[in-house]
Amino acid sequence: MTAETMPADAATMTGRARRQPSRAYAPHRPTWQRFHEHAAPLASSSGAVGSVAAANSAGRQHPYARQYSHVYSARLAALRERCLANARESLSKEIEEEGGADVAGRIIEVKEGAWSILVGTIVKEVDPKRRPKVAQSSSDRAIADARSFLFPTAASDKVDRRQESLRSHLFDPEKGDVLHLEDESGRVELAPEGDDVAGGVATPDALDPNAMVTGAVAAVVGKVCAAKGIARVRSVHFAGPPPSDGASPGEAELRGPSLGDEATNDEPVLLLVSGLGCGSDSPADGETGASLALRREMLLEYLTDPDDATDGGASVCRVVVAGGGVSAPSPAKEEEPDKENVANGGGRSYDSIARSDKSRRASSSRDAAEHVASSLRDLDAYLAEMLGGGIPVDYVPGLSDPTNANWPQRPMHSCLLPLSCGFVDLFGRGTNPYEGVLGGGDGGVRVLGTDGLNVADLRRFLATRAPTKRDEEEDTNGDDRVPAASCLDALNQTLRYGHVAPTGPDSLPIFPSSESDPFVMERRPSVYFAGNCDRFDTRLVDANGGEIAEGGGGAAGRNDVTRLVCVPSFAVTGEVVLVKLQSLECRVVSFNDASL
Numbered sequence: 001m002t003a004e005t006m007p008a009d010a011a012t013m014t015g016r017a018r019r020q021p022s023r024a025y026a027p028h029r030p031t032w033q034r035f036h037e038h039a040a041p042l043a044s045s046s047g048a049v050g051s052v053a054a055a056n057s058a059g060r061q062h063p064y065a066r067q068y069s070h071v072y073s074a075r076l077a078a079l080r081e082r083c084l085a086n087a088r089e090s091l092s093k094e095i096e097e098e099g100g101a102d103v104a105g106r107i108i109e110v111k112e113g114a115w116s117i118l119v120g121t122i123v124k125e126v127d128p129k130r131r132p133k134v135a136q137s138s139s140d141r142a143i144a145d146a147r148s149f150l151f152p153t154a155a156s157d158k159v160d161r162r163q164e165s166l167r168s169h170l171f172d173p174e175k176g177d178v179l180h181l182e183d184e185s186g187r188v189e190l191a192p193e194g195d196d197v198a199g200g201v202a203t204p205d206a207l208d209p210n211a212m213v214t215g216a217v218a219a220v221v222g223k224v225c226a227a228k229g230i231a232r233v234r235s236v237h238f239a240g241p242p243p244s245d246g247a248s249p250g251e252a253e254l255r256g257p258s259l260g261d262e263a264t265n266d267e268p269v270l271l272l273v274s275g276l277g278c279g280s281d282s283p284a285d286g287e288t289g290a291s292l293a294l295r296r297e298m299l300l301e302y303l304t305d306p307d308d309a310t311d312g313g314a315s316v317c318r319v320v321v322a323g324g325g326v327s328a329p330s331p332a333k334e335e336e337p338d339k340e341n342v343a344n345g346g347g348r349s350y351d352s353i354a355r356s357d358k359s360r361r362a363s364s365s366r367d368a369a370e371h372v373a374s375s376l377r378d379l380d381a382y383l384a385e386m387l388g389g390g391i392p393v394d395y396v397p398g399l400s401d402p403t404n405a406n407w408p409q410r411p412m413h414s415c416l417l418p419l420s421c422g423f424v425d426l427f428g429r430g431t432n433p434y435e436g437v438l439g440g441g442d443g444g445v446r447v448l449g450t451d452g453l454n455v456a457d458l459r460r461f462l463a464t465r466a467p468t469k470r471d472e473e474e475d476t477n478g479d480d481r482v483p484a485a486s487c488l489d490a491l492n493q494t495l496r497y498g499h500v501a502p503t504g505p506d507s508l509p510i511f512p513s514s515e516s517d518p519f520v521m522e523r524r525p526s527v528y529f530a531g532n533c534d535r536f537d538t539r540l541v542d543a544n545g546g547e548i549a550e551g552g553g554g555a556a557g558r559n560d561v562t563r564l565v566c567v568p569s570f571a572v573t574g575e576v577v578l579v580k581l582q583s584l585e586c587r588v589v590s591f592n593d594a595s596l
Helices: 010-014 033-039 052-057 069-089 093-097 141-147 292-304 339-343 350-388 453-459 469-474 487-497
Strands: 003-006 028-030 116-125 167-169 178-183 186-192 217-224 230-238 269-273 316-322 393-396 427-429 434-438 445-450 481-483 527-533 537-541 562-568 575-580 586-591
Touching: 069 116, 069 217, 069 230, 116 186, 186 217, 269 445, 269 527, 269 562, 292 350, 292 586, 316 434, 316 445, 316 527, 350 393, 393 434, 445 453, 453 487, 453 527, 487 527, 487 537, 487 562, 562 575, 562 586
Parallel strands: 003 586, 186 230, 269 316, 316 393, 393 427, 445 527, 527 562
Antiparallel strands: 028 434, 116 178, 116 217, 167 481, 178 186, 217 230, 269 575, 434 445, 537 562, 575 586
16 A cells, blocks of 8 residues: 655646557446446336336335335345354354354244344434434434534644544443344344453454444344343354455456557556545635645546656546535525514514525525536536546446435436536446446456445444543533544444445435345455545455455455455545555555645
């Protein structure tokens, strides 16, 4: 893992050569259709899109006619066997000597006082008095709270300290919090077996409520006490990473036809970028004097300039924009009506104030619509210029993009990006989550990722350590929060869960699918990324989710490893990430124009 900084060259910016560089391409097969099937609205010949009438005319059930309990049932059915397999493999010798552990088909059928394996969905119940506080003025409180775990949006946020103040809710059973395991038959309360087990040494699979979230499927090994009906848990086992596609692709399978007069011997590279922020400046531009537009131009020059001697630009075979292409509109300021003035008879009437508020909201909506339209034009022109250089681009929608809010998010409509969609063979309008396979043959490099909202939402509930005395002194609101888990730890946790969005639909809005859960990982990804993170971070993990030491070619030729990548927001950091497809080596490239 290396990093490099790209200096700006004003002369090159104004007189860009149009000769295309020699570039190697990797065959690409999009596999995000499974997400699109669950996100696409129902339509009828009458033009009613997504309506109940359209669903009835098509002989299908409308998605929102289902209960969200069906989501958890489908998720449990998909991950049950994988959790059971991991639990059976990890049974301790002590349990085996006592006759092993019986697998309970349903929680209601568990035998009291005997070693058992229970499989269900984790449910964390927090005391209502201790629930995390969120902004009351937001129309969608959960998303507003999760948004703060992405990148900062205020110019006063320091780049080096932008995430240090974020805190996660601490689960504390002594203060009324309860952890349950639930299936369609019922639920059982979970509690650690005790500190006297295994000599008081905690095992890696020990019950840790602060490493779990509501919606994760797990298998627990323990005994149900007859007196209180509480399951004393010895170990917890998640589904883990799914199996891979097959053999790791060779060099010949990764390479495709070369563009240009000369063939390149460079290893094909995937470029990941998020938070382009078209339509506005970076939050830090006011303090640093930098320009986000110029940094975007530097990135374009890096990819398309054939005379650039810097290693890496000509090796990029595909660019994935992981959300944040459209900047979020500025929130409208809310003004409270002067009720005291009205009560004294010296001001406007309530009807007049209501009409004024309605007019102000309409004006704010028009301003937001104009901002989105302007941002889309800038984004479309920028992507079209990148595509004009012969670079395949996949665009993943994000939180501020004009598409549906519930996950999976549909691809951006072609009419919103008319210039880019003219490059039919190069431009891909992906879903959120995104998935695709690079390379030919039976295997390939499977790339899976999101705009980062799933990781941001997960961080709200993951606490990596117990609160210290300093944390208690700084906690003046009494909300029992500790520093949140890092983006990389949260991303790794979703891989351990075997699920992209475990907090949906509890706190992440998703479609109520009943036949299957599209967010279940069916194949192990070779590259797994999250966009709009606070800083760049990466980790190479093995089949069990354990970290593999960097260097030494540990990933070359292996199909049981995954490269985790936290893609930083380009608007905040000016950084993009390069991943070599064969060795899975990863490095960050920084575009800094503050010194100009």
